Amino acid sequence: MTIAKQGQQTTSGATQDRYDPGEIEPKWQQRWAEAGIYRVEDSVPGKENWFALTMFPYPSGDVHIGHWFAYAPADAHARFKRMQGFNVLHPQGFDAFGLPAENAAIARNVDPREWTLSNVANMRRQFNRMGNSYDWSRNLVTCTPEYYHWNQYFFLKFLEAGLTYRASGTANWCPTDQTTIANEQVKDGACERCGTPVIRREMPQWFFRITKYADELLEMDDIQWPEKIKLMQRNWIGRSTGVTLGFDVDEFAPGEKIETFTTRIDTVFGVTFVVLAPEHPLVEKLTQPGQREAVESYVNNARSASEIERTSTEREKTGVPTGAYAVNPLNSERVPVLVGDYVLATYGTGAVMGVPAHDERDFVFAKKYGLPIRVVVAPPGWDGSELDEAYIAPGTQVNSGEFDGLPSAEGMEHIADKIEANGWGHRTVTYHLRDWLISRQRYWGTPIPIIYCDNCGTVPVPEKDLPVLLPDEANFKPTGQSPLTMDPAFLNTTCPTCGGDATRETDTMDTFVDSSWYHLRFTSPGESEQPFSPERVKKWVPVHQYMGGAEHAVMHLLYSRFYNKALRDLGFVKFDEPYTRLFNQGLLIKDHKKISKRSNPLNPEPVIERYGADTLRCYLMFLGPWDQGGDWSDSGINGISRWLNRVWDLSQRDASHLSKAQPDESAMKALTRAAHSTTGRVVGELAEFKFNTAIAALMEYTNELNRLWDNGGISSAEWQDAVERLMLLAAPMAPHITEELWERTGHSSSIHLESLPGWDDSLAAAETLTIVVQVNGKVRDTLDLPADVSEDDAITAAMDSEKVQRHLEGGTLIKKIYVPGRLVNLVMRPG
């Protein structure tokens, strides 16, 4: 359906052309682009800078409704800040490296670069159709050498500083994507991208030493982020304090110790066994000849199990004895050493002291293998009987030698002191966070700038040779090896140190490397001698307002904070955090269900076709609070469409006759009140991202203006002011229609370069207040009283009310409560 083009009768009797977004929206998009009204200077006298950043998209092909939901409200907020008088930088770019391009290349035999760049061009067009106020002159696309050059540069700077390193170990391998992935990219034991269960694989990989900043990353007092995200990051970093304690195994492996980590050193006298992770380096040495076969088969089994199986809490706790024994230094007891796959090689020391009485897992394990269970922290009122389950809570030390009788919290400290005094171990802090694995065995990413030489070893590519270009052509059929290995022209090179034959590193970088610093690049587009200009960065960063989804809580948002701290320590930036404020929008659904191309589609194209971009923008903002997501219904959008049509009609009425009529004082006051109170409400709500209630306030205002027009008695000047406010306040949400109306009502410059109207609270205040009168908390009457009514007068008026008196009969009045401007509550005792 197209919108009718015929003239429309308005209540004022004037005929005007109909609101036709299909005509005005492309017109203004073009005019804005030509005039460059959103191009931003680094500084404008008298204006404060405001960096409004949205998480940049992956160029997947088309701008879908999820993009609209993320970017249109973000743009409205940026526009709001601009109209508040800030010099606003609102850029957009493309996170253009990554697997989909490569997979499309494999599936459809297209070039990943062409595929990506054509998607970029297409999405840029579609973003313009949204009417966003992007400064495209600062656009960046991460798959270009101008950008990834600096990924390589930072990689080398980090390497010099010891923040980049290569290590061999068990990595998470996604069998579908044919690459290793970082811990943060494993969700429920499966690849975050494709959902395939990950397996473990031993291979040398490059890491960024994010764990160096674990403690600093826990400090988040100075950033205004949702508590939820801070909590997720805290949990992910997972700091826990405890004690590393060595168990002597001299008898079986001379000179070796089993280092165990525990947060419950108060239970150390209850150790009845020690368990090693299957991957633990001492397993081989400690395994006794009679046990060799059983242990080897157990370890091989554990290795081949998937990460999901390995880490399932449902999994039965199994283990095999190594035949060796370890000595607990606290009581010199000899306890068996077992291998069990419920112990993770990657956490703590990869070995645990088994205290079945006070750890659920150890308890189950001990029961299964008939190992002794000794209570050393007595539950309150414990009678010495056997436990039915592990006792985890604090208690009193028993069977703990000199520590008997102490509360376990104290025991913990005293035992730790003794261990440290005797050199048996030391207090330790461990983290769940592990270093960021950045190597990817894929083609479409930033080449890692490293050369391997038989003579000189691992040699960084000299800075002057950067960027190491990603070759145009590659055979990227996934083979489990990096595609670049198949490209001899890329692979074979000469050593920059000795000039001899050498080969290049063929892995590429995780794409989260690209997004860790892109906000800095937006300040310095086109910079070719350095990644960004420190002077320009200083003007814009830390980002004032970052907006995006919560799914990046422990990926991008954590990596980016790490990058900032690393860059600060290398002298590139002066601040501690990249993003001062963060707002997370929720998830858009439709008819209570997840939107899905197949089963529950919601394509923006027909919606724009039928209603226009402004209506779509406003509807998405009207659905509900942005941070709680929204539930789309096809019929609901009609309400917004009707409202914008009313705004269209209202704003263009010929008000010239108004001045001829006799103005009515109360009508004029009502008009002023509506104008000023709406301005205050809308400005307050937009500041807090409450677009839904801001639009509701504007709808109420529109309805009120219609009533006041019909009732008459208002002056032409007052009306013009009231209508101008409507246009200005709606402009951030509905940029096209307001721009068109602004021009039609005689303005020659863009509404988007105007300031928001001011307001006066005293003009916004009502002259009379509606006071609720309650008897025993139940509403019995409402009274219209002067705004400055005294407490005594309000109570007297309340008591005089006939409706109230009816409820006062037959009881004793014991209390009178007055809440100024709100209510009177008369408290009665019956009888």
Next chain:
RNA sequence: GCCGAAGUGGCGGAAUGGCAGACGCGACGGUCUCAAAAACCGUUGGGCAUUAACGCCCGUGUGGGUUCGAAUCCCACCUUCGGCACCA
């Protein structure tokens, strides 16, 4: 299992200690029309009661509590969603 958020009309939601349901959708009735759509006007939480009017009772997941007064604060539980999860 642990941590977090949320439960309000037929629907999206508003109200964060003071008139529950703003604003909008939908529905119903009306105006206009040959008719329909659009547009506009009116009604719309449930129940009781009435010719009509004045009214009354119930109601924000469940149960308790604090308070003159609770959707809002506290305790317990239920449900849904999100995150983490053999973390020693």
